Amino acid sequence: MSAVPSELMQRYVASLSEKAAFVDATLDELRRHPTFDQLEKLRAFCHRLAGSAGMYGFENLGDAARSLAYQIEDLREKPGFTIDQCFAHVVPLCEPLQAAFVNVLTQKNNPI
Amino acid sequence: MSNFVPTEIRGYFDQLLLVDGRLAWLLVGVDGTIRAANGDLAYFGVAGMARDICELVVGLGAEATQRLPHMQFGDGAVADLHLLPSTLGTYAILLAAQSSHDVMQQQQQASNERALTNNALRKSVQALQLAEKNLRQSQIELRRTNDLKGLMISKLSHEFGTPIAAVLGHLQVIRETPDDAAQSARSMRAIERGVGHLNQLVQSVLDQARIETGTLRLEPRETELTQIVEDLRALFQPLVDERGLSLTVKVDAPSHVLIDPLRLKQILINLLSNAVKYTERGAITMDVVWQTGELSATVADTGPGMSPEQLQGLFAAFKRFHEDPHSGTGLGLLITRELARALGGEIGVKSALGVGSQFTLRVPCNAVDKTERRDLRGMRILVVDDDPDLRDLMAAMLTSQGALVDCAASELEASKLASNEKYAAALVDLELGESSGLLLARVLRATRRAKKIFALSASNDLHTQREVEATGCDGFFAKPIDFANLQQALLKIERS
Numbered sequence: 001m002s003a004v005p006s007e008l009m010q011r012y013v014a015s016l017s018e019k020a021a022f023v024d025a026t027l028d029e030l031r032r033h034p035t036f037d038q039l040e041k042l043r044a045f046c047h048r049l050a051g052s053a054g055m056y057g058f059e060n061l062g063d064a065a066r067s068l069a070y071q072i073e074d075l076r077e078k079p080g081f082t083i084d085q086c087f088a089h090v091v092p093l094c095e096p097l098q099a100a101f102v103n104v105l106t107q108k109n110n111p112i
Numbered sequence: 113m114s115n116f117v118p119t120e121i122r123g124y125f126d127q128l129l130l131v132d133g134r135l136a137w138l139l140v141g142v143d144g145t146i147r148a149a150n151g152d153l154a155y156f157g158v159a160g161m162a163r164d165i166c167e168l169v170v171g172l173g174a175e176a177t178q179r180l181p182h183m184q185f186g187d188g189a190v191a192d193l194h195l196l197p198s199t200l201g202t203y204a205i206l207l208a209a210q211s212s213h214d215v216m217q218q219q220q221q222a223s224n225e226r227a228l229t230n231n232a233l234r235k236s237v238q239a240l241q242l243a244e245k246n247l248r249q250s251q252i253e254l255r256r257t258n259d260l261k262g263l264m265i266s267k268l269s270h271e272f273g274t275p276i277a278a279v280l281g282h283l284q285v286i287r288e289t290p291d292d293a294a295q296s297a298r299s300m301r302a303i304e305r306g307v308g309h310l311n312q313l314v315q316s317v318l319d320q321a322r323i324e325t326g327t328l329r330l331e332p333r334e335t336e337l338t339q340i341v342e343d344l345r346a347l348f349q350p351l352v353d354e355r356g357l358s359l360t361v362k363v364d365a366p367s368h369v370l371i372d373p374l375r376l377k378q379i380l381i382n383l384l385s386n387a388v389k390y391t392e393r394g395a396i397t398m399d400v401v402w403q404t405g406e407l408s409a410t411v412a413d414t415g416p417g418m419s420p421e422q423l424q425g426l427f428a429a430f431k432r433f434h435e436d437p438h439s440g441t442g443l444g445l446l447i448t449r450e451l452a453r454a455l456g457g458e459i460g461v462k463s464a465l466g467v468g469s470q471f472t473l474r475v476p477c478n479a480v481d482k483t484e485r486r487d488l489r490g491m492r493i494l495v496v497d498d499d500p501d502l503r504d505l506m507a508a509m510l511t512s513q514g515a516l517v518d519c520a521a522s523e524l525e526a527s528k529l530a531s532n533e534k535y536a537a538a539l540v541d542l543e544l545g546e547s548s549g550l551l552l553a554r555v556l557r558a559t560r561r562a563k564k565i566f567a568l569s570a571s572n573d574l575h576t577q578r579e580v581e582a583t584g585c586d587g588f589f590a591k592p593i594d595f596a597n598l599q600q601a602l603l604k605i606e607r608s
Contacts, residue, residue, distance in 0.1 A: 051570035052501040054592025
């Protein structure tokens with residue numbers, strides 16, 4: 001099949017900074033009011049990003065998102081995990097994804 | 113009939129009457145007819161069955177006094193039958209025995225119950241003995257697992273420790289001799305090798321953990337088999353040359369097949385690296401054959417071979433730690449076999465001491481016909497995904513191939529569309545925000561609004577794949593989706 005149509009690619013690239021900001025905002029929310037809903041919001045976002053980023057050619061971003069989604073799933077199932085500890089655990093887990101966003105947004109791995 | 117009773121018989125009656133009050137008697141003559149009778153004959157049921165008692169008396173031919181306990185005639189009461197021969201014939205005396213019969217029955221009942229209780233007790237003891245045996249076996253297995261874990265930790269500590277020490281040592285060298293370019297280059301190569309080895313170790317341990325937890329991910333896709341074989345030849349030829357061996361590779365298979373290339377390569381690399389590692393002289397061959405839906409790859413060597421005893425524990429984790437100084441993590445063959453099983457196949461092994469070994473991988477695998485490619489013109493496809501980026505991209509890609517695409521962001525939207533249209537295929541994301549893609553797949557399957565249903569997900573572990581299989585989907589595509597594979601699956605529908 002043919003490559004990603006250019007207008008869709010542009011739209012996706014334009015949405016990346018918004019997507020990166022969503023991660024930061026959700027983390028901030030988790031810091032201030034940690035809830036399982038917020039954590040699920042972050043996981044679902046990563047799951048979606050894992051699906052779309054690779055298809056638009058941002059494999060590293062997709063891999064980082066997939067890895068984070070799995071790690072959040074593991075974290076929730078960890079015995080003794082409480083939502084109050086969530087922020088301390090999630091922040092380091094988010095670092096690879098944030099780094100991947102920085103790479104993409106500074107065009108190091110930008111496929112276009 | 114007369115009621116005459118001789119004195120000696122009367123004395124006998126008197127004695128019986130002291131024991132039990134109810135009594136009847138008959139005198140049966142030698143010709144088998146009743147000569148005299150008295151007492152409560154009806155109570156014992158003899159009144160209507162006199163012939164029976166006559167036949168009994170004649171049949172027994174009593175020459176001395178006999179006692180037949182607990183006799184019953186017709187519906188009569190239970191009686192003890194006493195037969196007394198006399199000059200006039202045989203006296204048959206019936207004495208009520210219901211109470212002793214009841215006692216006997218109660219005793220029998222109690223005895224039966226005791227037997228049942230004993231039987232249940234015996235069974236319980238047997239079950240306890242079996243449980244104890246199983247417990248002992250579990251303890252042995254637990255101890256063995258524990259030993260293996262200890263062994264694994266000690267082995268892994270050593271395995272990890274060696275390259276880490278080398279890396280740290282060479283980093284020190286670089287730090288201490290920053291101006292020695294040649295030494296730095298040598299150290300960098302050593303560090304690369306060390307890190308490469310560490311990476312391999314980590315991957316092995318992770319693979320084993322994924323296999324054990326069922327989270328191993330498979331990504332079957334259109335794979336250029338000839339390219340994989342060539343890559344393997346290029347990878348192993350220098351090692352084979354270095355050891356003075358020969359490597360022959362033969363392929364009798366279509367150029368493209370549908371398989372997880374990463375896992376196939378991993379299995380073959382494991383088999384080839386073992387063959388190279390253990391063969392001192394001679395040849396290594398790899399034969400790849402595809403036949404009617406099955407791919408087989410045989411790696412044979414002229415190494416030392418294995419005895420039947422060695423073959424028995426060949427696939428056990430860390431089995432070879434004790435025995436073989438060449439062995440790696442001891443997980444290689446175990447992982448290889450588990451990967452083969454994950455692909456739906458198996459690994460077979462033949463070996464003879466002093467002759468060599470032959471490992472054969474057999475996996476189900478479809479060939480890809482590269483000549484039948486067509487576009488998707490006119491095919492109506494439903495794309496269901498809550499992510500607009502992905503939904504629009506898939507719609508654009510499929511439309512560019514001529515497909516007629518409808519898009520939905522939720523289960524509800526998709527159901528509405530499907531109530532008005534029949535689709536050749538539905539591509540359904542498993543996570544649809546609030547709604548469930550699996551539920552939608554079930555609905556589409558039940559209402560037959562889509563000829564084929566393919567599940568899509570960014571999670572591609574075995575658990576997800578099993579869920580998809582249980583739903584009755586016709587296929588599963590992990591995101592990022594390989595469009596070439598998707599197109600091929602869609603073209604198959606059109607052909608069928």
